[in-house]
Amino acid sequence: MIGDWLDIGPTDQIAPGTARTLPVQGGAEIAIFHTLDHQFYALVNQCPHKQGPLSQGIVHGNVVTCPLHSWNISLKTGKALGDDEGCVPTIPLRLDAGRLYLLREAVVGKRAA
């Protein structure tokens, strides 16, 4: 069970309302978000619109606003909200004893678009 999940360290490395990044060699960089109501999400760090780094957007509710053109992306589903259409892959994330785990196959399996 543990082997399928990649331990990426303690949750307190990511302050609420912010995100941090996890580059993947040969794959797409991942953004890990911590919302103001203390949920964690992991998404490929690329807006479906023009590949803006979502990790740098403003986080509100469970939505991030892309820093490039203000698309709103659902952190839970990766889907663009409102009238915009598009979807960014999400990475299954698990919390255990104050540490964050990402599903290994999803981390190394997401190749850059």
Place this chain on the structure above:
Amino acid sequence: MNAPMSFSEGNGQPAMAERLVVIGNGMAGCRAVEEILARDPGRFAVTIFGAEPRVNYNRIMLSPVLAGEKAFEDIVINTADWYADNAITLVSGDPVVSIDRQAQTVIARSGRAEPYDRLLIATGSDPFIIPVPGAQLEGVVTFRDLDDVDRMLAAAEKGGSAVVIGGGLLGLEAAHGLNLRGMDVTVIHLMPTLMERQLDEAAGWLLKAELERRGQVILTGADTQEILATDDGKVAGVRLKDGREISADIVVMAVGIRPATGLAKAAGLDVERGIVVDDHMITSDPAIMAVGECVQHRGACYGLVAPLWDMCRALADAATGTPSGYEGSVTSTKLKVSGIDLFSAGDFSGGDGAEDIVMRDAARGIYKRVVVKEDRVVGAVLYGDTADGSWYFDLLKKGEDISAIREALIFGQAFASGGALADPNAAVAALSDDAEICGCNGVSKAAVVATINQGACSLDAVRSQCKASASCGSCTGLVESLLAITLGGAVQAGPKTLCKCTSFGHADVRRLIREKQLRAIPQVMQELHWTTPDGCASCRPALNYYLLCEWPGEYEDDQRSRFVNERMHANIQKDGTYSVVPRMWGGLTNPRELRAIADVVEKFNAPMVKVTGGQRLDIFGIKKEDLPAVWADLNAAGMVSGHAYGKSLRTVKTCVGSEWCRFGTQDSTGLGVKIERMTWGSWMPHKFKIAVSGCPRNCAEATIKDFGVVCVDSGYELHVGGNGGIKVRATDLLCKVETEAEAMDVCAAFIQLYREDAWYLERTAPWIERVGLDAVKAGLFDKPDSVKRLAAKFRYSQQFMQDDPWAERAAGRHAELHQHLAEVRPLPAHTTSLEFAK
């Protein structure tokens, strides 16, 4: 009621009775025994081992004991009589030290060996001690059992001060008790909001404000580095990682609990975070059961009491031959601090299809948030009024369809069950004429209707004419209903609101921040009845600016409410890299600066350098990880941030002026440098550009800037409101002055007026078009001292703004904004290495 049984071990048990040994005399162990006895009283001969030298008591009521609201006798669950009446052997004060599974025997510290047929492990949890220097000092206590409470009470009797590390449920209850006992209490909490596992930002803020009002000092975002000692080895205080020191006579560690799994692990049972059990609370050894905080069931560990009861029922069912199965618990939390009503349950992370229903009542200090998904309640946070907590929790647990009562759900059970509220307008129409609509301004329904009938066709018109809904806005819905009832379709849409989270426009928000002395973003959202829990990408930056402008030196900038460029102090580009523009005062530079820029370009392989329209150099293609190093190099050559990324003063463009130019009338370059030194670092509603031209030929293009100076023989013409962007607008002439000093004062005053009056993201050009040049002139010149007063306000605020943000970052502040968490490097042999950032 039981068959008589001997108290002595091993002898005289009825032949049928199996030997049940329970390790742990706490709430879970005893409850499990109670449940078993209720089902099949003669089935087991029970022996309970307890580490504490006393009978079983209600651990969750230790907080009221500490607070002096209850005595120990009040919280005892099972008296000595209970053990005797049920023929239970209680071995207290002699903890079990090992389990011999082969021999089916437990060994206690005294050497006592107790054989079992069935064993129940209910060892609960241990308080987590953060491993900092000094954690073992005398005077550092946890908050777990009655001995801890006694130690705290002994400290409180001597008075003095206490530090509580941990702003969760337990820590806050300890802090409350010590505060009531007369100690000066400081709570140190690592996270930015209190009780972050149960509360959202809005409720956490309300709680913090109330505890501070009661005299506690609450330090959030505070990381403990060390516990300090006196010369004789007792606790003296706490030092935080940021260097602050807080003196203390007692330190309470309440940062969390860990399942107590030591015995189980040593016995070779399956243990992950807790002792792994199945749905019947059976461990990996079929003869051994476990229950309570020490177990892990379907991946979850629980630290609250309600799940224990559910587990004990399932355990007793299975142990008595009628297995039912435990399926996990949905938990809710209430804070046991008298006078503070706080409730939280379920999941408030929202998600696809989830919708927040938020109600705030600032006057009564109420915040309610119910999260609904697919017509079912999935989470709730209540502050100030928790009367409906159990109702929401019930709806949540049962998964009831709430579509029929959705409109009235947030108002609570009494309201929603009334059933007559399908149409909110009908409810308002039914109100009597003298019903009070606006409590803040005392406006009745009849007065609002009369105002509407006299021609107020919009919310804004009603607000300005009779003041209803003009203060806190909580009656906005009622006024809108009255507009709809009175006018039908003729209601005019109001002016643009700040964003979809509020019914107020920018001007009202700014006015109310001032009038109500609002000093924090969650406070604005609460007092002005925001309809979302934590705002959106439009209102957060606006509120952050308004508060920064209103309370210079007091308000702490909220990085999370900043657009990326202002958070990273550089301009994001389409590929996610950044461009860096160091300040060149008045467009002047020198060999040292140029060399440093050239070196940075080479060292960091910047693919492009460009001269900007604002007379400086822009270095492109810098990665976010490299920004602090780039800034350190530029700082070393004396350069600071150019704020080319901010809603702030950008550049002061100059021409060469009288020093070199044959047409120059004044020292335009020198004045430009002075103005830039005065204005750099200031935050504005939008970007702000200045230029100084040395003669009317206007080579610095001063007449398309936000503030432009055109030098003439007799002095300085000052122009405002120009824009060279999407919609070109030439400046309006504001005034003419004779001296440099006057030009500087008017510049500072104009900027301050713009900062205080314009809406966020409104450049000076649209601002002046909106309010009119005459209004700007009146603001500056109608009273003889206005310019001096506004300029003084601007300069006061500037003293807090003119620290180079790059220098802070280069020195390591907010390093987390620049560093990756780690890097994943997949290796061929199905392994993956993870390189952690320092």
